[in-house]
Amino acid sequence: MELLGDVVAWFDDRANWRGSSGLVHLLGEHVSLSLWAMLIACAVALPIGLTLGHLRRGEVVAVNIANIGRAVPSFAVLVFALQVMSIGREPALVALVLLAIPLVLTNAYVGVAGVADDQREAARGMGMTGWQLLRRVELPSSIPLVMAGIRTAAVQVVATATLGALVGAGGLGLLILRGLRTRDHVEVFAAALVVALLALVAEVLLGVAQRLLTPRGIRGDAARGGDPAI
Numbered sequence: 001m002e003l004l005g006d007v008v009a010w011f012d013d014r015a016n017w018r019g020s021s022g023l024v025h026l027l028g029e030h031v032s033l034s035l036w037a038m039l040i041a042c043a044v045a046l047p048i049g050l051t052l053g054h055l056r057r058g059e060v061v062a063v064n065i066a067n068i069g070r071a072v073p074s075f076a077v078l079v080f081a082l083q084v085m086s087i088g089r090e091p092a093l094v095a096l097v098l099l100a101i102p103l104v105l106t107n108a109y110v111g112v113a114g115v116a117d118d119q120r121e122a123a124r125g126m127g128m129t130g131w132q133l134l135r136r137v138e139l140p141s142s143i144p145l146v147m148a149g150i151r152t153a154a155v156q157v158v159a160t161a162t163l164g165a166l167v168g169a170g171g172l173g174l175l176i177l178r179g180l181r182t183r184d185h186v187e188v189f190a191a192a193l194v195v196a197l198l199a200l201v202a203e204v205l206l207g208v209a210q211r212l213l214t215p216r217g218i219r220g221d222a223a224r225g226g227d228p229a230i
Helices: 002-012 023-055 059-071 074-084 089-113 117-125 130-167 173-181 185-213 216-225
Strands: none
Touching: 002 185, 023 059, 023 089, 023 130, 023 173, 023 185, 059 089, 074 089, 074 130, 089 130, 117 130, 130 173, 130 185, 173 185
16 A cells, blocks of 8 residues: 555656656657557558458468467567667567567458358359458458457557667656666556556557447447457
C-alpha cells in the first residue's frame, strides 16, 4: 500500500510531467513509435496476407513467417539493427515492425483463406471478378481474424517499444531505465503502469474498430467464437 501511495504522489508531482524527460513528452514518443511501427507493418503485411489468402497459396510461407516471428526475440533484432544503423528511432522501428508483421500477415492469410467455398462459388456465379470477390466477400468475412491479428500485434508493439530507450529512441522505457539506474522503484512502477494502460487503450480502440468494420451479419458469430488470433 505504501508503494501505491508513492506512485499516486509521483503522478501528482507536476515536475514528472514537464520537460523533455517528462511523462507527457515520453508518452508522445512512445505512441508515435508504436503507431509508425504498426502502420508500416500493416502496409507491408496486409497486402501480402490478403493476396495469398485469396489465391490460397503460400500457406507454408505464412506459417514459417509466423514461426520465425515467435522464435526471434525482439531484443536480438534490436541489437542487430543497431549494428547496421545509427543510434536512434530507426533500429527500434525496425525491430517493432518485424515483431508485428508475422501476426498481421498470418491472420490476414488465414482469415481470407478460411472463407467458405460456397460463398466463393456464389460470388463467382454472380459474375464477380477476383478483386470484387476479395473486396465484397472475402475481406468482410475475414475482418474478425484480420483485426485480431492487428490488435495482438499492437499490444505487443506498445509493450515492446519500451526497449527503444536502449538505443536512444526515447519513449516510456526511458523512465524505466532511469528508475532502475537510480533504484527508484516508484518511477519504474509508474512508467510500467502507463505502458500497461496504453496497451489496454490500444486493445479497446482496435476492438471498437473491429466491431465497426465487421458486417452486422457476422458480428454474432464472431462474438460467440471469440477472436481466433494466430
